Amino acid sequence: MKKEITFTLNNEKVVVEVDPKWTLLYFLRNIMEMTGTKEGCGYGECGACTVIVDGQAINSCIYPVLEAEGRKIVTIEGLMAKNGELDPLQKAFVDEGAVQCGFCIPGMIMSSKALLDEKEKPTEDEIKESIEGNLCRCTGYVKIIDAIKSVAGGR
Numbered sequence: 001m002k003k004e005i006t007f008t009l010n011n012e013k014v015v016v017e018v019d020p021k022w023t024l025l026y027f028l029r030n031i032m033e034m035t036g037t038k039e040g041c042g043y044g045e046c047g048a049c050t051v052i053v054d055g056q057a058i059n060s061c062i063y064p065v066l067e068a069e070g071r072k073i074v075t076i077e078g079l080m081a082k083n084g085e086l087d088p089l090q091k092a093f094v095d096e097g098a099v100q101c102g103f104c105i106p107g108m109i110m111s112s113k114a115l116l117d118e119k120e121k122p123t124e125d126e127i128k129e130s131i132e133g134n135l136c137r138c139t140g141y142v143k144i145i146d147a148i149k150s151v152a153g154g155r
């Protein structure tokens with residue numbers, strides 16, 4: 001039986017009936033049609049599905065949608081300004097050439113955004129830790145870290 005939940009998604013209040021069996025990832029991609037959040041492994045290992053919940057980067061593929069009740073959720077779609085301007089992190093990934101196939105990038109950006117929102121000037125080790133749960137099958141880690149470093153402290 002479906003259950004009504006209320007939460008904030010990319011600064012908009014959402015009141016919706018959900019199936020308790022759904023994950024947050026399933027809800028975002030299939031009900032909200034927000035396909036920026038990717039499904040890689042589907043069991044919490046690759047980070048492609050990372051979104052920010054109450055300031056923390058989480059794997060939405062293993063996060064029950066019912067847990068969203070009352071929370072503040074931000075997805076990659078929520079980063080761009082209303083006038084279409086990219087978030088500085090998104091821009092940095094483009095400028096640094098950090099995007100290859102792009103599949104891991106929304107997750108990489110959400111993980112590093114959670115870090116930068118909490119700490120304006122993280123160390124390189126902290127940057128690496130923030131994305132240690134995000135796998136890039138194109139192995140573009142050096143440029144990804146360069147992109148995050150270029151924003152750290154500059155916002």
Ligand code: FES
Binds near residue numbers: 043048
């Ligand atoms: S799809 Fe969620 S961690 Fe891989």
Ligand code: FES
Binds near residue numbers: 101103135138140
């Ligand atoms: S850019 Fe292809 S998986 Fe990371």
